[in-house]
Amino acid sequence: MDTSLKGTLHKRGLRMTPQRQLVLDAVRDLGHATPEQVCTRVQATAPAVNITTVYRTLDLLEELGVVRHAHLGHGAPTYSEHQHRHVHLVCHRCGRVDEAPTELLSGVAERTQADLGFRLDATHVALSGTCADCAAEHDAGTPDHEHDENDAAARAVEGDR
Amino acid sequence: MDTSLKGTLHKRGLRMTPQRQLVLDAVRDLGHATPEQVCTRVQATAPAVNITTVYRTLDLLEELGVVRHAHLGHGAPTYSEHQHRHVHLVCHRCGRVDEAPTELLSGVAERTQADLGFRLDATHVALSGTCADCAAEHDAGTPDHEHDENDAAARAVEGDR
DNA sequence: ATAACTGCAAAAGTTTTGCAATCGG
DNA sequence: CCGATTGCAAAACTTTTGCAGTTAT
Numbered sequence: 539m540d541t542s543l544k545g546t547l548h549k550r551g552l553r554m555t556p557q558r559q560l561v562l563d564a565v566r567d568l569g570h571a572t573p574e575q576v577c578t579r580v581q582a583t584a585p586a587v588n589i590t591t592v593y594r595t596l597d598l599l600e601e602l603g604v605v606r607h608a609h610l611g612h613g614a615p616t617y618s619e620h621q622h623r624h625v626h627l628v629c630h631r632c633g634r635v636d637e638a639p640t641e642l643l644s645g646v647a648e649r650t651q652a653d654l655g656f657r658l659d660a661t662h663v664a665l666s667g668t669c670a671d672c673a674a675e676h677d678a679g680t681p682d683h684e685h686d687e688n689d690a691a692a693r694a695v696e697g698d699r
Numbered sequence: 700m701d702t703s704l705k706g707t708l709h710k711r712g713l714r715m716t717p718q719r720q721l722v723l724d725a726v727r728d729l730g731h732a733t734p735e736q737v738c739t740r741v742q743a744t745a746p747a748v749n750i751t752t753v754y755r756t757l758d759l760l761e762e763l764g765v766v767r768h769a770h771l772g773h774g775a776p777t778y779s780e781h782q783h784r785h786v787h788l789v790c791h792r793c794g795r796v797d798e799a800p801t802e803l804l805s806g807v808a809e810r811t812q813a814d815l816g817f818r819l820d821a822t823h824v825a826l827s828g829t830c831a832d833c834a835a836e837h838d839a840g841t842p843d844h845e846h847d848e849n850d851a852a853a854r855a856v857e858g859d860r
Numbered sequence: 861a862t863a864a865c866t867g868c869a870a871a872a873g874t875t876t877t878g879c880a881a882t883c884g885g
Numbered sequence: 886c887c888g889a890t891t892g893c894a895a896a897a898c899t900t901t902t903g904c905a906g907t908t909a910t
Contacts, residue, residue, distance in 0.1 A: 553884050553889055573875085588892050593875065609770050609825075614874080627817050636815055645806055646826075654797055655831025656788050662827040664770075665807070670816025714864055714909050734900085749867050754900065775899080 546602050557587055561595040565605050565617050570626070570635050572614035610635060610664040623661045629669035631676075636669060707763050718748050722756040726766050726778050731787070731796055733775035771796060771825040784822045790830035792837075797830060 540546070543562055544554040557580070564579040565571060571579070577592040596617055599605040607615040611628045625643055627636040640660040647658040668676065701707070704723055705715040718741070725740040726732060732740070738753040757778055760766040768776040772789045786804055788797040801821040808819040829837065 548885090551889085555884075555890065557891075586892080589874095590876080590893080591891060594890085609772055611770055611823075627811060627815065627819075629817075630820070630823065636817055638811065638815070642807055642810060643826075646803060647828075649803060650788060650799065650826070650828070654788065654799070655834060656790075656797055656828050657834050658788075658826055658828040659791070662791065664824070665804075665811070665819055666823040667808075667811070667817055667819040673816060673818050709910095712864085716865065716909075718866075747867080750899095751868080751901080752866060755865085 543604065546604065550602075552598075556584065557591050558595050558599075560584055560587065561592055562599060562604065565596075565599070566619055569622070570608075570610065570616040570618050572616050574614065576617065606661065608662050608664055611666055625660055626664040627669070628664050628666050629672055630666050631668055631672035634669050634671075704765065707765065711763070713759075717745065718752050719756050719760075721745055721748065722753055723760060723765065726757075726760070727780055730783075731769075731771065731777040731779050733777050735775065737778065767822065769823050769825055772827060786821050787825040788830070789825050789827050790833055791827050792829055792833035795830050795832075 540549070543559065547554050547558070560580045560583060561576060564576045568575060568579060573589070573592055573596055576596065577587070577589045580587050580592060596605065596607070600607060600617070603620055605617050606620045607617045608626055610616050610626055611630060611633075623640055624637040625640055627638055628634070629636070643658060643660040643663070647660065650656040650658050701710070704720065708715050708719070721741045721744060722737060725737045729736060729740060734750070734753055734757055737757065738748070738750045741748050741753060757766065757768070761768060761778070764781055766778045767781045768778045769787055771777050771787055772791060772794075784801055785798040786801055788799055789795070790797070804819060804821040804824070808821065811817040811819050
């Protein structure tokens, strides 16, 4: 079967366009990207492409199963290739996104299935925490902040319970 | 130490107001709620309260460590009591939110710490998947949809690779 | 009294929609 | 050619901000 984007589109009576190829390329290159980031990347090559088209194309590619999105914490969803399966580890201090193999959650998946009948989709998940660098900084006593997450407040009350 | 909201506020030179109490009550009652939902709930009692106040109050309560927010998948963040620690399991078919004890992820936390130095915050996380009911429906061959997530598309292409 | 707080209106940011022009097959 | 696709402008939302009036202490 035809696995190319063009082929996938044609099967549905849809058309191949330069914009669609560029959006897909951008998603592939960027790894995890918000619609805005994808748009910027696309516009580096084709400045005329409108962000509306990016939104529409991302939706379409997702419907086709070519890309998927995950919610990595704050506002915007991020898109990545559907094939690119992994667990996201988002640092809520610096925003960095680490990746881990989906096997990381296989034990958890078994337990949610057994206990609650809940089938875990490991790839759509974003685990939140503090990355190695920020943890080191923090331990070294550098109390700097640059993000919106509530880790400071959380820690502050950690002892309350 | 004074653990009441009033006391917590006073320690910082802030004031107790009916609005603040109502917002906190709403968060407690609702379990997981978006700012919009909190606002609706508050307005059931005090219709004059503005959504701006709800946003500001949620931010404040979070800063005080009284509530926390988590990103449960789609757009809006949801707020819950800070003490109410658990892992969220969001069904991307029906939107239902199950809860599981944070211990569910303790093994994972150890591994991310060991492998990547990543310190997992289990409570800020939303694990995504299919809840028992929707899984049953799906297995029974009822292909109905009501949500924005990409599970259908994902499954559709599962065989492509 | 007086500084914190609130409500309102307006701004800012993001995503969606309507439509005429364009372009792929 | 014909209908899918695009770009633009405007709409629809959600969240934030500025300010004058109100209220807790």
